[in-house]
Amino acid sequence: MDKEVVERVKNDPNFKRLVSERSKFAWRLTIAILVVYFTFILTIAFSPGSLGAPMSEDTVTSIGIPVGIAIIIFAFILTGIYVRRANSEFDDLTAKIKENVRGR
Amino acid sequence: MMSRIFMFLGLSSAMLFAAGALEGEVEQQALNISAIVMFLLFVGGTLGITYWAAKRTKTAKDFYTAGGGITGFQNGMAIAGDYMSAASFLGISGLVYLKGYDGLIYSIGFLVGWPIILFLIAEQLRNLGKYTFADVASYRLRQTPIRILAASGSIATVILYLIAQMVGSGKLIQLLFGLQYEIAVVLVGVLMILYVTFGGMLATTWVQIIKAFLLLSGATFMAIAVMAHYDFSFGALFATATEMKGIEIMSPGGLVSDPISAISLAVALMFGTAGLPHILMRFFTVGDAKEARKSVFYATGFIGYFYILTFIIGFGAIVMVFKNPEYLDLAKQAIDGGSPILGGNNMAAIHLSHAVGGDLFLGFISAVAFATILAVVSGLTLAGASAISHDLYASVIMKGKADGMKEMRISKIATVVLGIIAIIMGIMFEKQNIAFVVGLAFAIAASANFPILFLSMYWKKLTTRGAVIGGSLGLATAVILVILGPIVWVDILGNAEAIFPYKYPALFSVTVAFAGIWFFSITDKSDDAKREQEAYEAQFIRSQTGIGAEGAVDH
Numbered sequence: 165m166d167k168e169v170v171e172r173v174k175n176d177p178n179f180k181r182l183v184s185e186r187s188k189f190a191w192r193l194t195i196a197i198l199v200v201y202f203t204f205i206l207t208i209a210f211s212p213g214s215l216g217a218p219m220s221e222d223t224v225t226s227i228g229i230p231v232g233i234a235i236i237i238f239a240f241i242l243t244g245i246y247v248r249r250a251n252s253e254f255d256d257l258t259a260k261i262k263e264n265v266r267g268r
Numbered sequence: 269m270m271s272r273i274f275m276f277l278g279l280s281s282a283m284l285f286a287a288g289a290l291e292g293e294v295e296q297q298a299l300n301i302s303a304i305v306m307f308l309l310f311v312g313g314t315l316g317i318t319y320w321a322a323k324r325t326k327t328a329k330d331f332y333t334a335g336g337g338i339t340g341f342q343n344g345m346a347i348a349g350d351y352m353s354a355a356s357f358l359g360i361s362g363l364v365y366l367k368g369y370d371g372l373i374y375s376i377g378f379l380v381g382w383p384i385i386l387f388l389i390a391e392q393l394r395n396l397g398k399y400t401f402a403d404v405a406s407y408r409l410r411q412t413p414i415r416i417l418a419a420s421g422s423i424a425t426v427i428l429y430l431i432a433q434m435v436g437s438g439k440l441i442q443l444l445f446g447l448q449y450e451i452a453v454v455l456v457g458v459l460m461i462l463y464v465t466f467g468g469m470l471a472t473t474w475v476q477i478i479k480a481f482l483l484l485s486g487a488t489f490m491a492i493a494v495m496a497h498y499d500f501s502f503g504a505l506f507a508t509a510t511e512m513k514g515i516e517i518m519s520p521g522g523l524v525s526d527p528i529s530a531i532s533l534a535v536a537l538m539f540g541t542a543g544l545p546h547i548l549m550r551f552f553t554v555g556d557a558k559e560a561r562k563s564v565f566y567a568t569g570f571i572g573y574f575y576i577l578t579f580i581i582g583f584g585a586i587v588m589v590f591k592n593p594e595y596l597d598l599a600k601q602a603i604d605g606g607s608p609i610l611g612g613n614n615m616a617a618i619h620l621s622h623a624v625g626g627d628l629f630l631g632f633i634s635a636v637a638f639a640t641i642l643a644v645v646s647g648l649t650l651a652g653a654s655a656i657s658h659d660l661y662a663s664v665i666m667k668g669k670a671d672g673m674k675e676m677r678i679s680k681i682a683t684v685v686l687g688i689i690a691i692i693m694g695i696m697f698e699k700q701n702i703a704f705v706v707g708l709a710f711a712i713a714a715s716a717n718f719p720i721l722f723l724s725m726y727w728k729k730l731t732t733r734g735a736v737i738g739g740s741l742g743l744a745t746a747v748i749l750v751i752l753g754p755i756v757w758v759d760i761l762g763n764a765e766a767i768f769p770y771k772y773p774a775l776f777s778v779t780v781a782f783a784g785i786w787f788f789s790i791t792d793k794s795d796d797a798k799r800e801q802e803a804y805e806a807q808f809i810r811s812q813t814g815i816g817a818e819g820a821v822d823h
Contacts, residue, residue, distance in 0.1 A: 169816075173809045183812055190387040201380045201534065208373060208520040209530040216369070216519020223503045224510045226518040232372040235380070236572040240565075242383045247565045250391070251558050258813050265815060 169265055176264050182257040189249065193242050204235060302631030303445055310482075310639045311459065314475045321467035321474065328672040331468035331679060332399040332654055333552045338473055340559035344566025346473045346647075347550050349480030351378070351567070352574050353644045354436055354637050355706065357483065358614045360575070364582020365590070365616035368509070368517025371582050375575035377534055381541030382571065386564035389542055391557035392725050392811040400651075401548040401717065402659045405724045408803035410732040410796065412664050414720070417739050419659040421716040422545035424743075426652035427689065428709035429546075430645060434694025435702055437641040443611045444618065444634040450695055456642060457691035463646045464653065464687075465680045469553060472646045479643040482636045484570065487577040490617070490633075493624035494584030509586040517586070529770050536774030540710030543717030546651035557814050578617075585616035588623040595619040645690065653682035704755045707772065711750060715742035715777035723785055725811055728804040731797040734789025742781025749773030 173179050207215060215228030325331050338346070356378070364371030397403040402418035434453055441452035463471050498504040510518060541547065551560050589595050591607050600608040609619060621633035657679035662670035720739045723730045750756055752768040770776075789797075810816050 170806050170809060173813065173815065174805065179809070179813070186812075194384055194387045197380055197383045201376070201538075202531075204376065205373075205530045205534050206527060209527040212520040216516075218518070223507070224515060224518055225503050225506045226369065228369055228519060229372070229502070229506075232369075232376055233576060235376050236575060239379055239383050240568050240572045243386050243565045243568045246383075246386055247561045250561055255558060261813050262815060 172265055173261060176261055178257050178260045178264070182254060182261065185257075186250070186254050190246070193246055197239060197242055200235060200238060204231070302628050303634040304631075306631050306635035307445070307638050310478075310635055314463065314471075314478065314639075314642075317474045317478075318463050318467035318471040321471035325466075325468040325470055328399075328658075328676045328679075330470065331676045332549075332650075332658065334468070334470040334473050336553060336555055338553040338559075340554060340562025341566050342473070342477055343550055343554050343559065343563035345480050345570060346476040346553075347547060347563055347567035348570035348574065349476035349483075349640075349643055350547055350550070350647050351571050352480060352483055352640065353433065354440065354640045355432060357487070357574075357578065357640065358436075358440070358617055358637065361578045361582045361585065361617040361620075362612075362614035364579055365585040366613045367521050368513065368583070368586075369519055370521045372575075372579050373520060375578065377537040378541070379568070379572055379575060380534075381538040382564060382568040384538060385542050386561060386568070389722070389725070390551055390560045390564050391814075393548060393551045393721075394554065394557050394560035395811050395814040395817045396725070396807065397552055399549070399552055399658045400654050401545060401721055402655070402663075405720045405735070406663070407724065408800050408807050409724065409730070409735060410800075411668070413732055413736045415659040415663045417736055417743075418717065418720065419655040419664075421543075421712060421720075421739070421743060422655035422659070423652055425543075425545055425709045425713050425717070426648050426655070426686070427693070428705045428712070429648050430652075430686070430690040431693045431697050432702055432705045432709075433641055433645050433648070434690050435697050435700075437638070437645075438694055438698060440637055440641070443615070444637070449698055453691055453694040456645060457687045457694070459642055460645045460649055460690075461684055461687035463642075464650050464683045469549075469650060472643075472650050473550075473553060475639075475646060476643045479636070479639045480570065483640055484574060484577075486621070486629075486633050486636050487574060487581060489629070490584065490621060490624055491577045491580040494580055494588070494620070497587075505580075505583055505587065509583050512590055513586055528775065529772060532770055532772040532775035535778055536707070536710045536714050536772050539714035539718045539774065539778055541713075543713030543721065544709075545655060545713075545717065546647045548717075548721075549651050549654065556817075581617050581620060584624070585620040589616055589619040592619075592623065595623075649683055649686045649690070652686050653679045656682040656686075701760050704750055704760070707755070708747070708750045711746035711772070711774050711777060712743055714774045715746040715781045716740075719778065719781040719785055723782075727789075728801055728808075729789050730785065731789045731792040731794075731800050733792045733794070733797065734785045734787070737788040738781050738783070738785025741784040742777050745777035745780045746773055749777060 215231060216226050219225050219227055219230070324335070327335075329335060360371050360375055363374060393401065393404055396407055400418070400422070402415050402422070405418050406414035434456065437456045438449040438453040441447050441455075442449050445452070447455070463475055467474075495502075495505065498508070506518065551563070554560050554563060589609060595609045597608045597610045609615060611618070618630070618633060618637070622630040625632070657675050661678045662668065662675045666675075716739050719742055720735050724735070749768045749770075750773055752766065753773060754766040754769070754771055757763050757766045757768075
């Protein structure tokens with residue numbers, strides 16, 4: 165990549181927007197999954213009984229089972245949320261940045 | 269789209285169910301024959317695909333990346349296929365069968381790495397790399413040392429993984445098909461060499477997609493059959509299961525006992541996934557960053573769905589296989605007591621397939637398990653061969669001036685050599701305790717491959733010196749701590765007490781890697797270091813936008 169392209173992209177307001185928006189979004193989602201997962205794993209480590217408690221009096225199904233399934237679904241939904249925004253908004257911005265480079 | 273897939277899966281399961289119902293008249297010994305016939309059909313079909321793929325594999329790019337023409341959906345299925353190895357199908361359902369809830373904890377750990385790969389790595393990897401993840405790590409650093417380190421990390425991960433797969437396959441096939449262990453291992457090795465050398469990534473990807481589809485269909489059928497017994501009520505299934513095995517299977521058991529082990533396991537699973545060479549390589553088979561993202565979305569969906577199925581299958585095995593005289597290992601019971609099942613706990617899913625679908629369905633699941641091993645070893649071998657031909661031969665020895673055809677030839681030779689190594693290792697390790705190998709593979713991936721890859725993308729100040737020293741320290745720490753830990757030091761070497769008390773070293777070895785890379789980068793004041801840091805800007809622009817990326821159209 166030559167210097168001129170680098171300069172052009174670097175000073176493109178769309179590029180700045182893309183980088184700041186995307187990294188903010190990506191890190192937020194990363195933190196969301198990490199918080200959920202580590203809360204889960206540390207609950208198991210410190211207080212396994214709380215996940216093993218039955219959901220109600222007339223069942224043996226423990227709270228941990230819907231919680232576990234919910235984490236799996238949560239992970240999938242988060243990827244969906246990211247892909248949806250990245251494949252529209254972020255890709256549009258990227259297309260504009262590329263146009264700007266081409267139009268030099 | 270997802271609902272269409274699930275409908276499709278549901279439909280094919282219904283067809284299987286119909287086929288399973290026919291099997292009432294088939295005699296008991298038809299078991300092996302139906303398994304072998306179905307397996308031969310799979311092999312015939314996949315060799316056909318290999319022939320088709322071979323005609324389309326003309327250049328190095330075709331060989332390594334299937335020409336870059338795989339769609340996000342196909343790649344998602346292939347990634348899920350790489351991840352749904354026989355070890356995870358039989359191992360996790362076996363763990364659920366044995367310990368109930370702990371199996372779910374394990375699955376969740378394997379899954380949560382995927383969103384992080386998507387958010388932080390997938391598209392950047394696609395934008396920067398060509399064939400291997402070392403392309404990305406060495407993008408602005410000195411080629412020779414970084415490629416050697418990255419290739420060592422890749423080859424070590426691949427060989428460890430291959431050992432686990434080969435030994436598992438030998439035993440499984442011995443048990444299911446009545447073939448001799450050595451013959452089974454050689455058969456897997458030879459078929460894998462055929463797929464990879466002739467069909468390259470295109471054949472490897474399609475074998476993986478077909479297998480993923482068969483495995484998901486089979487597992488869906490088993491889960492539905494189990495749930496149908498309980499009128500689709502989880503409460504009723506769990507109630508019966510706890511009557512048989514006790515209420516403790518409903519709560520976390522001994523898998524993660526203390527916070528350090530818990531966090532260390534989590535780190536190994538999350539970062540290890542993001543450092544597995546055969547998985548990272550799949551991101552180069554798609555056309556652009558958009559498809560790379562979609563791949564992870566689909567892969568996460570398939571893998572998550574699969575883990576929910578294995579959970580149901582494990583509980584299904586508790587209620588239908590446990591204490592069922594048909595699957596009881598009488599010889600073992602006479603010695604150890606209890607109710608051991610034939611072939612051990614990891615056979616729980618296999619016995620369940622017989623309990624719900626009879627001999628014909630048992631044959632199908634056995635054939636799928638065999639196919640799974642074949643597909644996974646093919647992907648692994650291709651990744652290992654690429655590290656040898658692309659990173660070591662083309663970049664280190666030929667300094668990037670290798671002829672594409674020659675490079676591809678080296679890659680094929682490397683495939684044959686790796687295949688032979690896998691066969692030899694498989695036979696050598698038959699009677700060994702190999703419980704540590706997959707853990708070690710993940711530890712190395714998390715402590716050597718991942719930190720270098722991640723920091724090369726996100727940290728401007730990374731230098732060659734920092735990456736090489738820090739990455740090597742991470743690799744060495746992982747290997748040493750596994751050897752000194754309870755699995756190798758106590759269980760295998762027979763010492764009384766482990767020097768390093770934790771089973772999973774990743775928390776420590778990953779920290780060592782990051783700290784080492786950081787320290788030896790910031791103290792690096794050489795001219796090379798300065799140049800490498802200055803080159804970050806251009807790399808960052810390409811990683812963010814894909815301008816100048818392989819296969820991208822931007823002119």
